[in-house]
Each structure stands twice: as C-alpha cells, then as structure tokens.
Amino acid sequence: MDPRILQEFRAVVGDRGLITSPEQLKTYECDGLTIFRVLPEAVLLPSSTEEVQGVVQVCYRAAIPFVARGSGTGLSGGALPVKGGVVISTARMDRILDVDLPNARMVVEPGVINLEVTERVAPHGFFYAPDPSSQSVCSIGGNVAENAGGAHCLKYGFTTTHVLGLEVVLPDGTLAHLGGRALDAPGYDLSGVFVGSEGTLGIATKIILRIVKRPECIHTLLAAFGSTMEAGAAVSDIIGAGMLPAAIEMMDNLAIQAAEAAVHANYPNCGGLLLVELDGPTAEVEALMQQVDAICRKCGATEIRVAQTDAERALVWKGRKAAFAAVGRISPNYIVQDGVIPRTALPRLMSEIERLGIEAGIRVANVFHAGDGNLHPLVLYDRRIEGQEHAAEVLANRILELCIEAGGSITGEHGVGEEKKMMMSKMFAEPDLETMQRVRCAFDPKQLSNPTKIFPRPRLCGEVPGKYEPHPLEVAGIAERF
Amino acid sequence: MMSPRSASEKEPGIASSLADLSAIGNAEQWRDAGPGDIVAGIQPQLVFEPANETELAAVLRNADAAGLSVIPRGGGSKISWGNPPTRADLILSTARLNRVIEHAWADLTVSVEAGCTIGKLQQTLAQHEQRVAVDPLWPEEATIGGILSTNDSGTLRIRYGGLRDLVIGMTIALPDGTLASSGGKVVKNVAGYDLPKLLTGALGTLGVITRAIFRLHPLPRNILSFTFEAQNLADANRLLLAIQDSKLAHTGLQIRAAAETSPAVDIRFDGTEAGLAAQTETLRKLAGPAKETESSNKVWQARQDLFDGTASLNRNATGPIPAAIAKFSVLPTDIAAICEQVRDLARFAGVDWRAVVQGTGLGWVRLEAHNPLAIHQMLQALRSELERIGGSLVVSHRPPETPALDAWGNCGDILPLMLSIKEQFDPRKTLNPGRFVGGI
Numbered sequence: 067m068d069p070r071i072l073q074e075f076r077a078v079v080g081d082r083g084l085i086t087s088p089e090q091l092k093t094y095e096c097d098g099l100t101i102f103r104v105l106p107e108a109v110l111l112p113s114s115t116e117e118v119q120g121v122v123q124v125c126y127r128a129a130i131p132f133v134a135r136g137s138g139t140g141l142s143g144g145a146l147p148v149k150g151g152v153v154i155s156t157a158r159m160d161r162i163l164d165v166d167l168p169n170a171r172m173v174v175e176p177g178v179i180n181l182e183v184t185e186r187v188a189p190h191g192f193f194y195a196p197d198p199s200s201q202s203v204c205s206i207g208g209n210v211a212e213n214a215g216g217a218h219c220l221k222y223g224f225t226t227t228h229v230l231g232l233e234v235v236l237p238d239g240t241l242a243h244l245g246g247r248a249l250d251a252p253g254y255d256l257s258g259v260f261v262g263s264e265g266t267l268g269i270a271t272k273i274i275l276r277i278v279k280r281p282e283c284i285h286t287l288l289a290a291f292g293s294t295m296e297a298g299a300a301v302s303d304i305i306g307a308g309m310l311p312a313a314i315e316m317m318d319n320l321a322i323q324a325a326e327a328a329v330h331a332n333y334p335n336c337g338g339l340l341l342v343e344l345d346g347p348t349a350e351v352e353a354l355m356q357q358v359d360a361i362c363r364k365c366g367a368t369e370i371r372v373a374q375t376d377a378e379r380a381l382v383w384k385g386r387k388a389a390f391a392a393v394g395r396i397s398p399n400y401i402v403q404d405g406v407i408p409r410t411a412l413p414r415l416m417s418e419i420e421r422l423g424i425e426a427g428i429r430v431a432n433v434f435h436a437g438d439g440n441l442h443p444l445v446l447y448d449r450r451i452e453g454q455e456h457a458a459e460v461l462a463n464r465i466l467e468l469c470i471e472a473g474g475s476i477t478g479e480h481g482v483g484e485e486k487k488m489m490m491s492k493m494f495a496e497p498d499l500e501t502m503q504r505v506r507c508a509f510d511p512k513q514l515s516n517p518t519k520i521f522p523r524p525r526l527c528g529e530v531p532g533k534y535e536p537h538p539l540e541v542a543g544i545a546e547r548f
Numbered sequence: 549m550m551s552p553r554s555a556s557e558k559e560p561g562i563a564s565s566l567a568d569l570s571a572i573g574n575a576e577q578w579r580d581a582g583p584g585d586i587v588a589g590i591q592p593q594l595v596f597e598p599a600n601e602t603e604l605a606a607v608l609r610n611a612d613a614a615g616l617s618v619i620p621r622g623g624g625s626k627i628s629w630g631n632p633p634t635r636a637d638l639i640l641s642t643a644r645l646n647r648v649i650e651h652a653w654a655d656l657t658v659s660v661e662a663g664c665t666i667g668k669l670q671q672t673l674a675q676h677e678q679r680v681a682v683d684p685l686w687p688e689e690a691t692i693g694g695i696l697s698t699n700d701s702g703t704l705r706i707r708y709g710g711l712r713d714l715v716i717g718m719t720i721a722l723p724d725g726t727l728a729s730s731g732g733k734v735v736k737n738v739a740g741y742d743l744p745k746l747l748t749g750a751l752g753t754l755g756v757i758t759r760a761i762f763r764l765h766p767l768p769r770n771i772l773s774f775t776f777e778a779q780n781l782a783d784a785n786r787l788l789l790a791i792q793d794s795k796l797a798h799t800g801l802q803i804r805a806a807a808e809t810s811p812a813v814d815i816r817f818d819g820t821e822a823g824l825a826a827q828t829e830t831l832r833k834l835a836g837p838a839k840e841t842e843s844s845n846k847v848w849q850a851r852q853d854l855f856d857g858t859a860s861l862n863r864n865a866t867g868p869i870p871a872a873i874a875k876f877s878v879l880p881t882d883i884a885a886i887c888e889q890v891r892d893l894a895r896f897a898g899v900d901w902r903a904v905v906q907g908t909g910l911g912w913v914r915l916e917a918h919n920p921l922a923i924h925q926m927l928q929a930l931r932s933e934l935e936r937i938g939g940s941l942v943v944s945h946r947p948p949e950t951p952a953l954d955a956w957g958n959c960g961d962i963l964p965l966m967l968s969i970k971e972q973f974d975p976r977k978t979l980n981p982g983r984f985v986g987g988i
Contacts, residue, residue, distance in 0.1 A: 168789055169879045213738045227713050242962050248877040248939045249910055252956040253985045254966050258712055258745025262738050282795035308766035346797045350823030406734040408655040438736045475737040482739055493739055501728035502741040504972035
C-alpha cells in the first residue's frame with residue numbers, strides 16, 4: 067500500500083491503531099467462514115466515531131475499498147477483506163454509553179459483545195433478545211450488519227426488531243443518524259434498511275437498542291421422538307393450536323450425539339429431539355405447557371422433561387448452542403448451512419436431504435430453529451478423502467436450492483456475504499436485485515463499503531435506472547412469485 | 549373512459565399523453581377524475597384502476613415517460629396525509645388488486661394484493677383463527693398498500709411491533725416500470741436488502757406497493773380490558789411506566805387525556821382464562837389506589853374517534869369547529885410532560901384538546917378552536933418542544949384556512965441520503981411529488 071496513504075491512516079488512528087505486518091494481518095484474512103481468505107493491505111483499529119470518519123474519508127479520497135469487522139465470527143464471509151482494501155475493526159469501540167431502564171433503551175458502540183448487553187441489564191430484570199449461538203463472542207456491530215437472529219426470534223424478532231436507531235459513518239465519511247430513541251422519526255426507515263445490509267452501506271458507530279423485560283416465568287420442555295418427522299408433526303400441532311412459543315428447536319440423532327459428546331447436556335438418545343420454550347406470566351405458561359405436553363405425547367414422544375430452574379435451562383441450551391462446534395467431535399470437517407423453508411415443507415425437505423446424503427455418501431446432521439423453518443444442516447466430510455470436500459459443497463448448495471424451490475430463503479441469519487452471492491440470482495430475479503442495488507448506489511456511489519458482497523454482479527451507479535423489461539417470472543407465467 | 553370533450557379542456561400536452569396511456573386496460577378501468585378524487589386540495593385529471601400489477605407497472609412507466617405525476621391510492625381513507633402534492637395528474641387506484649393471494653395458515657403467513665382492505669384480509673384470516681397483528685384506522689376502507697405506505701398500525705404495536713416488524717415480503721412497481729420483489733414468504737430471511745421496511749411509511753414516494761406478505765399471529769383466545777382513572781397526567785404516566793416495568797404481558801396500553809377531565813389508563817390482556825385471572829390480580833396490586841372504572845374493548849377505538857368529522861377522501865367535511873390532528877412521538881417517560889405542555893398551551897390559546905398516547909410513546913392529539921390560527925401556532929410550538937426533546941410531530945389533518953405548515957417537521961441529517969434514494973427510485977419525481985419529508 068502507498069506509504070503516503072498509510073501515513074494518512076496513522077495520522078488518524080496513531081501507531082497503535084494501524085496494523086501492517088503480514089503476520090498480524092493474517093488474523094484478519096477470514097471470518098468464521100474459513101474457506102475464503104484474502105490478506106488485507108492494512109487493518110485500522112479506530113477508537114471513536116471521529117476516527118472511523120477520518121479513516122473512511124482517507125479511503126473515500128483514495129478510492130480504497132474497506133470492510134468493517136466486529137468479532138469476525140460471521141459464517142458467510144461478510145467480513146472477508148476485499149483485495150487491495152483495508153479492514154476497519156470496531157474492536158476498540160466497546161463501550162456501553164447509556165442505559166435507560168424506564169424507556170428500555172441502551173446505547174452501545176459496535177464493538178460491545180452481544181452477551182454483555184444482557185449481562186449489564188440482567189440485574190434489573192431485562193435482557194437483550196437476539197441471541198445468536200455465538201453470543202458470548204460476537205459483537206453488536208456485526209449483529210447489526212448481519213441482522214443476527216438466534217433461537218428466540220420466533221417470538222421476539224431479530225436484530226432489526228431491537229435496533230431503534232443508529233449513528234452511521236457513510237461511505238464518504240459523513241455522519242448520519244438513522245431512526246432514534248423515539249419511534250417513527252419522520253422520513254424513510256433507514257435504520258430498517260441499514261440493519262442486515264452486511265456492511266455495504268457504511269459503518270455503524272453507535273447503536274440504540276431496545277431491551278426487553280424478562281418474563282415472569284420460563285419453562286423449557288425437552289421431548290424425545292423416534293424421528294424428526296414425528297417431532298415436526300408436533301411442531302405443526304403446537305403452532306396450529308394457536309401458541310407462539312419463545313423458541314422451538316429440533317435436533318436429529320447425529321446432532322444429539324455430537325452435542326452429547328461435547329457438553330454432556332444429558333439429552334435423550336433419540337431420532338428427533340424437540341426443545342420447546344414458553345415464557346410469560348406463570349399461570350399462562352403452566353396452562354400452555356400442559357397443552358404442549360399433551361401434543362407431544364399424542365405425536366409419539368417417548369420421553370418428556372421440563373427444565374424449570376435456570377441451571378436446568380442453561381444445560382439444555384448449552385447443548386443446543388454448542389451443536390455447531392460439537393460436530394467437530396464426530397467429523398473432521400463440516401459445512402454449516404443456513405436455509406429457510408416454510409415450516410410445513412419440513413418433512414418433505416428432511417427426507418429429501420436424507421436421500422441426497424445417502425446418494426452422495428455424506429452424512430448430514432440437522433439442527434433447526436423449527437418454529438420458523440430455519441434449517442442448519444451440518445454437512446460432514448473428511449477433507450483427506452479425495453473428492454469428499456467437493457461432494458459436500460455440491461450437497462450443501464443443493465440443499466439451498468431445495469429451500470428456494472420450497473418457497474424459502476438461502477439464508478435466515480448468517481447473511482449472504484461472499485459465500486452465497488451467486489445463489490442470490492436463484493432466489494431473486496434480475497430486476498429484484500437491480501432494485502436493491504439502487505439503495506446501495508444511494509448510500510455508496512463509489513462502491514467502497516464491502517463492495518464485493520451480497521450481489522452476484524455489482525451495478526454501476528452511473529447507470530441510468532433500467533428500462534422496463536417484463537419480469538422473467540411474469541414471462542414464465544408464474545404469477546404468484548413468492 | 550376519458551371523453552374527447554374533457555380531454556380538450558385539459559392542457560394539450562397532457563391530453564395527448566393521457567390518450568396514449570389509455571391504450572392500456574379497457575374503458576371501465578379509466579375515468580375522469582372528479583371532485584371526490586381531490587388530493588389535499590389538488591384536482592387530478594384521471595383515475596385508472598389496473599386489473600393486475602403488470603398493467604399497473606405499464607401505466608406507471610408511461611405516465612413517468614410522459615412527465616405526468618402519479619398519486620397511488622388504496623381506499624383513500626388517508627389520502628390527505630402528508631403535504632399537498634405539487635402536481636397530481638393521474639390517480640393510480642389499487643381497487644381491483646384486492647385478492648388475498650395465499651393464506652398459508654399452517655406457516656402463519658399471508659400473501660395479499662395491495663388493494664385488499666385490512667378488514668377483508670382479517671376476515672379471511674379469521675377462518676383459521678389468525679390475524680395480522682395490527683388494528684389500523686378505518687379497517688373497512690384502509691387497504692394493505694395504504695396502511696403500509698402511511699405506517700399506520702395501531703394499539704397492538706406495543707406487543708407485536710409495527711408494520712415494519714410484520715411485513716416480510718413485498719412487490720413494488722417503480723416509475724420506470726420495473727416490478728421488483730424483496731423479502732419472501734418465510735419469517736426469517738436475511739437475503740438481500742430489506743426493501744419492505746424502506747417502503748413502509750414512505751408514503752408511496754419510491755414505488756407503488758402491489759402486494760405484500762405478512763407474518764401472522766393466532767387470534768387471542770380471550771380478551772380483557774381494564775381502565776383506571778388517574779389523578780393527573782403525572783400519575784397516569786407513572787402507572788403506564790409501572791405496567792411496562794412489570795411482568796405483565798399486555799397487548800395494549802394507552803393514556804387517554806383531554807381538557808378538564810382526569811386522564812384514563814387503559815390496558816388489555818389476552819390469553820387463557822387462568823392466565824387472565826392471574827394477570828388481573830397482579831394488575832390490581834400494581835394499580836394500587838388508582839380508581840378502576842368500567843371498561844370495554846371499545847376504548848381501543850379512541851384514536852379513531854379523534855378523527856371524527858375530519859379526515860379523508862370524500863369526507864372532506866370538517867366538524868362545525870376547525871380542528872387539527874397530529875401524530876407525535878416521545879419517549880415513554882416524557883408522555884406526561886408533553887401532555888402537560890399540550891394542556892398549558894391549549895389553555896393559554898383557548899384551544900380544546902384530546903389526546904391518546906400509547907405505551908410505545910406514540911400519541912395522537914386533536915386540537916379544536918374557533919380561531920384556526922391558534923391551532924396553527926400551537927402545532928408549531930408543540931413541534932418545536934417535541935423536536936427539542938428528541939421526538940417529532942407529524943400533522944395528519946389541519947383546518948384548510950390556516951397558513952401553510954410542513955406536515956413532517958425536521959428530519960435531522962439524513963435528508964441528503966433520502967434525496968439520493970428518491971433519485972435512484974424515482975428520478976423524475978413522478979410519485980406523490982412534494983408530499984413527503986423535505987419536499988420529496
């Protein structure tokens with residue numbers, strides 16, 4: 067990198083805020099998706115909004131692409147550096163700036179760890195609802211970029227539900243305040259657009275969060291079934307009975323074995339394990355829990371346990387949240403997939419995945435957020451066996467195609483990033499993607515902020531907005547496009 | 549269908565453009581605009597009712613190419629909201645796009661065309677004991693496209709979030725004729741930008757919503773509402789905050805206040821009978837000395853009642869006394885302070901007032917006075933106080949005889965960004981010109 071540029075960066079963040087040595091840069095060459103690696107030219111560690119602005123202004127003047135990075139736990143390559151570009155780490159911006167309990171709001175910097183938000187307010191009976199499995203290490207800034215979910219978003223919603231406003235450094239270095247502490251600020255809902263934009267619209271430097279009062283009572287029920295099919299039927303009946311649990315999670319036998327091997331959660335050894343969490347006023351939860359119990363028994367549950375104490379619940383959840391990493395105990399390599407289907411397509415998709423796995427000679431462990439149809443198939447393989455890695459990738463992609471065919475999505479919470487941008491053309495038609503990119507052009511006409519992610523083909527922002535062409539799906543006569 | 553006589557009365561350039569437009573669709577779908585089609589005082593020329601979204605996109609594209617301005621319209625119940633348009637040539641009505649496309653009840657989602665009324669949609673969903681968890685104004689007239697574009701959700705918001713949290717997919721027509729979909733029909737989905745949120749509350753200035761997909765919630769098993777009379781506004785605010793800080797799982801919470809009366813606090817629960825009984829007990833302990841008065845589920849109509857005799861298309865008649873209605877937003881802890889401000893300003897200016905404020909901090913106030921200038925000045929004073937404390941005031945309705953007043957107020961440092969977005973989506977300013985924030 068041009069030493070004059072480095073000097074400019076140094077003037078903004080000081081020696082301590084600039085990393086250029088190749089050994090240190092290697093730490094930043096990938097995120098949680100390690101198959102993609104790009105060495106950045108430099109890493110900047112600003113410690114204030116002003117420093118982020120300063121760094122971005124240098125990038126803007128010199129047309130250097132930049133990628134913001136939180137804890138680097140993302141699973142879609144969202145924080146993968148761009149060739150010839152720099153990484154801007156928010157790790158040093160880790161202060162909780164304000165806690166406003168009566169209004170249930172907090173203001174944090176992007177480097178604050180997700181779990182720290184809950185820890186700060188737990189003594190006062192509050193929690194921060196989005197709880198991705200990586201919550202003990204992932205940052206709020208990263209959560210904002212990816213619109214992170216977690217097990218409890220069935221009832222509580224996603225990061226976007228809990229972000230009321232943002233201070234953002236735009237790709238030209240100017241500052242903008244989106245949303246605010248009070249609801250419905252006049253104007254477009256730019257906070258809603260920014261959350262989940264995967265770092266392509268700028269860098270959040272302050273985030274106004276909504277926190278939630280902890281419910282009076284939380285019960286977690288574990289039900290063991292002979293198969294995921296039976297467990298799936300129970301899920302349908304629970305939802306069909308008009309209940310909205312805080313979480314419904316499902317694991318298949320391989321995933322159970324892995325979790326047991328890793329954290330000894332004392333799960334029953336069965337074909338399909340269901341974890342149903344209800345929360346709310348005690349009397350309400352107890353009444354509904356009886357119904358859930360009855361539904362599970364009717365659907366063939368062989369064993370039912372209810373965790374009532376915090377310690378029991380923690381153990382139950384520990385197994386579930388450790389499931390991804392735990393798969394390392396039963397397979398040398400694996401791909402974590404993240405697809406979504408309408409919940410009713412679950413049985414069909416499960417048997418299809420099983421069939422494809424057998425055909426390819428590859429095992430697939432399944433962990434789902436079953437309530438909202440978010441699947442996390444773990445495709446297991448051994449890199450040392452020739453051809454297996456490739457076969458695993460093919461299978462993982464095929465699973466996503468099945469999700470699209472079922473009317474679902476290629477990602478429920480991990481993001482598109484680098485990994486799935488080519489799949490975007492399968493889920494969306496060209497006019498859909500072109501329209502989304504108009505937003506990017508409005509925020510980032512020079513395309514410097516994480517420029518190579520999400521979209522299969524970047525749109526030139528100078529292009530005159532496209533002339534009308536019939537939507538390809540209209541031409542194909544598919545009127546109902548969703 | 550446009551008659552030659554009426555066409556000749558219009559500007560010649562516009563008349564020939566309009567003639568080109570009417571090649572799309574058939575005669576019953578076109579008509580001359582009449583007094584009933586007036587938009588905030590501006591008389592449009594023509595009304596078109598596309599039969600499907602392809603027709604809608606094609607007419608929008610042709611109008612854009614011809615330099616005509618387009619006002620999208622659903623049921624018209626909130627057509628006067630926002631600033632008056634700087635131009636209004638063509639009303640694009642979604643009246644015929646009124647199908648419920650797919651109620652995937654087992655997946656708790658519904659796909660619906662923009663012109664379907666929320667009332668009709670809720671009836672359909674109720675067959676499977678489900679609903680979109682919103683209770684907007686005038687459900688029999690308000691359409692899906694209209695409630696989304698005006699971001700009008702209602703009292704359920706405190707529990708289920710706003711429309712932004714319930715809409716999961718959308719198809720829009722852009723002025724260049726592009727039909728674009730985003731989101732999808734699954735609740736959890738982070739593929740691509742969240743355009744449904746961008747269009748929600750955009751007052752039809754970026755594109756015309758042609759269909760939307762919502763996540764659904766089960767209909768409540770039982771509903772129970774309570775009302776407490778508070779000594780004064782500060783007491784009402786304290787009770788509201790205490791309820792928010794409790795373990796109660798309420799689905800509605802609001803303060804009703806008016807000149808010369810004690811404020812009321814309304815709270816609503818739903819759930820199993822056992823759950824309701826337990827919550828009732830907790831609530832009564834919490835309310836302490838506050839006097840419980842008889843309540844009914846009708847109290848949740850209070851916001852709509854504010855609009856009586858004002859508002860909306862074909863209901864231009866104001867009441868006998870000039871009135872204004874504005875939506876405001878504050879932090880929940882500031883509700884009493886802002887209502888006291890309203891009370892004091894109103895007393896000083898000789899203005900009568902009523903307000904409904906939800907636990908979310910969103911409120912609506914009605915101001916009435918024989919002297920419309922007093923209303924005007926009060927709106928300005930109230931807005932400046934609200935903006936000072938980080939809130940906002942958006943005027944939905946004001947007496948026609950008052951001086952011009954921007955409907956929206958200050959939008960902070962994001963105006964350049966909003967203008968860039970508008971430029972990308974609608975470079976010729978075809979859609980609802982001048983109606984939105986900052987002249988958009």
